[in-house]
Amino acid sequence: MRYVRGMVDAAAVRGVRRDEVLAWAGGINPEMLDASRSRVSLKQFSRLYSAVALHLEDEAAGLSAYGVPLGAAETMIRSGVTATSLADGVEILAKALNAVLPGIKVESFISQDELGIAMSEIRPSTTDRHSTFEVCLLTTYAAMAWLYGRRLPLLSVDFPNAAPRHLYELRTLFAGTLRFNQPCASLRFSNEHASLPVLRTPAEVTKFLRRAPRSLIEALLTRGELAVLVRSSIHEHLPKLISLNEVAERFALSPRSLHRKLEAEGESFQKIKDDLRRDLSIYALTRTSQPLKQIAIDVGFSDQTSFQRAFVEWTGRPPGEWRRMASSHK
Structure with a gap:
């Protein structure tokens, strides 16, 4: 919001x-x-x-301190699709971004351990710096997720400012550790992914861009294969809440291995479970007339009070108020 x-x-x-x-x-x-x-x-x-x-006439829709010319995302994506690998891609994308991001200097870097893209202001802005770098990093990360066919696991996402209040939302969008008060903004990937190939072709770009920004957001929200399977397992067992150990057993994995594999996809068992229950609750509140008590039971809560407390934690509003706001503006 x-x-x-x-x-x-x-x-x-x-x-x-x-x-x-x-x-x-x-x-x-x-x-x-x-x-x-x-x-x-x-x-x-x-x-x-x-x-x-x-x-x-600003592709950042006013969310960046620096106006972004229309066609910036297209320039970045059409450039990125020519890359042969992730190592090649960060260099190409950095050059493209330098051409379309006024007020920001973009550089690629690669070392024995990591590679990525770094961004810094040419002149310090007096407006919301966090929003500026958030938009730039999210758009770049979404484009890369589409180009490489997966939401790439990050070593870290760095911001040059203090941590904001909306950390939960940022953790949902980025598959990696968030770091604040860093020298510059950056997306940092493990060098073990340096040879990862671009999966998209130039022929696919036009269709992808035609649906933007929706297509970019979808790329950000795309979960890894294992995370999708875990979410599906939790869903099919509701209202019973199955544990990480039970899910691991279904996939013939140890709980430790499941945790590690989910972490590599930028996910956690608890986050997948919370996101699923939140999404199902919002759907029921806005699309059905089910009473709150029944919704609570359906998503695995033993009582309505616990459900209401969790829903406020997820969304910032009680479920009854959410339903009223949604229904009053249909």
Whole structure:
């Protein structure tokens, strides 16, 4: 929701009323803007982002301190698809990003242990630095996830500023450790992935770009193969909550091996379980008339109170309030 709020504010500076901007997304309840951990659908977000970007003539949709020219993502992706490996790709992408990111210097690096892309401001900005680097790193990471056919595991994602309040959301989007107050912003990969090949072809680029930014967001949310299987296993056993040990046994793995393999995909058993239960709860609250007690039971809670407490932790709002806000703006 903080991204939605940022786009609404950026459009407001250009004289567009808040209700008009929200209408571009197909209708978002204005009350949701004040709920920091609330969510909108992928379709709504994509429509809003595209509309604001076109209106502002800024591909960052006002979320970066530096306006990004329309066509920047296309330049990056069409350049990246020519790479032969991840090592080759970080160098090519850094050059492309330098051409389309005003105000930011981008460099690639490779050593015996790691490789990646680093970003630093040419001149310090006076606006939200975190939002600027967040957008740049997320867009680059999403493009790489699509090009290499997987959400690449990261050694770390570095930010040059202090940790923000929305750490949960960032951990969901990046498959790696988040580090703050670093010398520069960067995406750091293990050198063991240096030879990873680009899986996409130039012929696929046009179709991918036609669906942007939705296609970029989908690439960010794509889980590794094992994470998908674990999520499916947890789902099929609900309302019973199966343990990590039980899931590991299903896949003929030790619990330690399962934990390690999920970690390599940037996931954890607890996070997969929480995300699944949150998603199922939101669906039931917004698409059905099931009472809260039944929803709590369906997603594996022994009582409604525990469910409500967990839901507030996941989304920042009680489930009843979430249902009211969603239904009042349909």
